[in-house]
Amino acid sequence: MEGPGPHAVNSVRPEGADAVAGRVRWDPTHSTWNGGMLATALILGPLTFTPAAFAIFLLSTGACLLLGHSVGFHRRTIHGSFQCPIWLEYLLAWFGTVTRMSGPHWMVRTHDLRDWAQRQPHCHPYLAHRTGMLRDAWWQMHCKIELERPPRFELGRIGRDPFYRFLERSWMVQQLPIALLLFWWGGIGFVVWGVCARIAISVHGHWFIGHLAHNRGPQS
Template sequence: MDDPNAVNSLIETPGTSATEGHVRWNPILSLWNGGMLAAAVILGPSTISAGALCVFVATTGSVLLLGHSVGFHRRLIHRSFACPLWLERVLVWFGTIVGMSGPHGIIRTHDLRDWAQRQPACHPYLSHRSPILKDAWWQLHCRLELAHPPRFDLGRAGQDRFYRFLEASWMAQQLPIAALLWWAGGWGFVIWGVCARVAISAHGHWFVGHLAHTRGPQTLLVDGAGVQAHDVPWAGFVTMGEAWHNNHHAFPGSARIGLHPGQSDLGFAFIRLLQRTGLAWDVQTPERFADRNTMLRAVENRA
């Protein structure tokens, strides 16, 4: 099994640089994120109902838990637990339904940022160190073109035909969801169950990510890393445990991210449920990474 704490998909080559590059407008991504937000803001108030709000909460919570947190992040990227291939594919499909990227895109985006933040210095696009409005524009509407980028080898995920299909059709994957919601409740269900859900997921992901790399409590620092992470306590529950980002930088390969008392972690609770039913095994926790402690320094908790 690959090291869950490593950046497994990325291959450094001579001359690779995490600092040199230019941010370019990405018209497709910009139209996608901007269109979803505009539809939610403009059409949301006129289509709101108790049923539409229930659909919004249920669909947003389920795709963030099953897909983004467990399927994409803890399984596909960090391989912090093992499960049957059919279950992995179901979870990855839920991750695609979040509406931020396909499986290959999310691996590349995550691992590039992960690798860059472990370097002594990296481009402000990769560190979230720009002013908040500029960072929002960059992350939601642009792409970074490094002058000397690393290579990627996505391994089995890159060869998987189902994942290739999801990568090619990740935006179109919303269409059958929209059709089902329209049949169940009309345009109100579509606006709140697709447009508002995708908009809050993408913009919320950026916002929590920005805070998690710029401010908030810290308990551990990673030696040699130019970018240190912070926890975002108010977002711990709604992000399924992902907002305990200081913990995650300390132990990237851990399936458990909420490590301390009072830190909710619904993603890990779901993995434990899978484990009890025999659908997950080799669940990684910090206790398995004793060698990792040599890279960590404790700090006083500060806001």
């Protein structure tokens, strides 16, 4: 913990860290993946649309965001808000991974870095969504922040757990069995809507909500 207070973040060790000094750099891995999924959805989505494919999109997006990103990654892995059997924890972590924002270690580091930085007197605009919408979209989905003096991270059990390490290494590959199953079930349309469109809307929706939450309303 950062300290004994109730709002301390999970894994950040902030000694000597600076939340301001740093630069935003293009992240080729996430940029190519996110851009490729969006382009595929926009180009092939209208050509392969069927009511069944759209139903697959709705069901798979809801399952991944709710079970995986919200309950699995955010509430269980990051905040430890509830206890559950290890098999259920692993299942929820898998759903979180196939939501396709990244692997579990990356998600914890990203969440805790931003949470820590926003509690400092000042932080880099990247970490606070404090730029215009178009620049923030490019930064958040296609770039990464490289702080000159970043905090250290101690991921604890999930950093040592072989299953979490496997998910971290293979987060892209985890889409393959889903794509094969959907192709067998309903052809290329199911793959486009059940993988590409699902990933595109999840990534862009997650960014859009974050951007609005940091720039609209009472900010409390």
